[in-house]
Amino acid sequence: MFLKDYIKDVFGAIKSLATGMMRTGYYFTHHKEIITQQYPDNRDTLNLPERFKGEVVMPHDEHNEHRCTGCTACELACPNGTIKVVTKFEITPEGKKKKAIDKLVYHLELCTMCNLCIEACPSDAIKMAQTFEHSVFDRAQLTKVLNKPGSKIMEGVE
Amino acid sequence: MWSFSKIANIIHEWLSQTFNATWATIIEMVIAGVAVIGLFAVLGLVLVIMERKVSAWMQIRLGPNRVGPKGLLQSLADTLKLLVKEGMTPNGADKFLFNLAPYIAMMVAMLLLAPIAFAKDFQLWDLNIGVLYVSAISSISVISILMAGWASNNKYSLLGAMRSGAQIVSYELSAGLSVLAIVVLTGSLQLSEIVNSQANGWWIFKGHIPVIIAFVTFIIAVTAETNRAPFDLAEAESELTAGFHTEYSGMKFALFFLAEYANVFIVCAIGATLFLGGWMPFHIGNWAGFNNIMDYIPSSIWFFGKTFFLIFLIMWFRWTFPRLRIDQLLNLEWKYLLPISMINILLVTAMAILKWHF
Known part of the structure; x- marks a missing residue:
């Protein structure tokens, strides 16, 4: 045995x-x-994996409209205070007051790319971009406003 | 056709005509010494780049690819870096032993080269107890490791050296027993005679399953004896920084590094000589045409081809298997390899007496 x-x-x-x-x-x-990317040499043909997390961006459509309602769920979800949502009140055509974002301030220098804000967002307004060449000479340039100037919320997003 | 033995004979004849016997011998010794050092230098460069490329490809990486064509000169650049680095001796170290240890490691590797037959009739020293000589000298290498570990006055070095001691002492047994299988079949300890006994087929083919088991045991045991992964407990980068050579830098470190690769080459050369027929070409039974083509390939290419095949096998192990823990290591030797090789040697002896082999 x-x-x-x-x-x-x-x-x-x-x-x-x-x-x-x-x-x-x-x-x-x-x-x-072989999965090695010879990075500075193949900058034009760089092939990043789908799940690569570079920075948080807010996609806008062709009418300069985004999907952010200003609910501050991302701000609450962020573990190290990277995102700051500045809200304002807009008057709708019916004469009602409606909450909207003025600025969505994103501090890239504080971000750890943990993806929690994207998971917390109820309306899929923000996502992770694949860009990663973030070096700048002035640290103030790392504080970004994610919504484009003059943009407004997309029709039908609550 | 040119061959190593022919060149050696021409040099020998010219020297004996030009000088008297004593001077001829001395000059021949110097030439042999320079050739050995040259071989080691080339081996170091070739094996390091080979190891790095093999490991890279096995781990889905590219490996060195910047210095020279396809990165082939990388090890040359590394050697240059090691040469210009300062060889420091720590304050608390035993200075004499600390500086002696790398040279002993290197000397052992050089001594082991003596009885190896590199090509037909081309051997530094064809002594009649070649196999015994190899197993005796190779166990001295543990002294250099213990010396380095003890003299460094460093806990990592000492731990690495002690592990290495336990490991080499136990694996020597199964390495010896697996070599003994071939000695039993051949009836001789002389390496040239062992090669000649394989003229009608290598032992790994002639000796049926028991010799294959002996071969596998031999490969496992020599991997452990040369302190390479999965048995690299003496170095164990993730636990002991660098084990016994933590405190070494510059050329002294390079000597340990070179001695490791030289030892890998030597054990693979011994393995090729014992099991794969040394410089004997590959023959299949009565296929005269095929055998003639095989005979046409120079014997030195056969020897180095087989040796590098075994080196590749050992590198393949290294980059596939995780490191064993010390208790697993000793379990493997005392509970598995040793009993198996003891039963195996009985089988081989019965086979040799009853003439069951071809």
């Missing part, structure tokens, strides 16, 4: 080691699997 287990052990070990060696052997012979 003991001997049977022992022999089974040895063959199981050899089998699992062989499986591992097959995998590395496959990678060794298949150079197209």
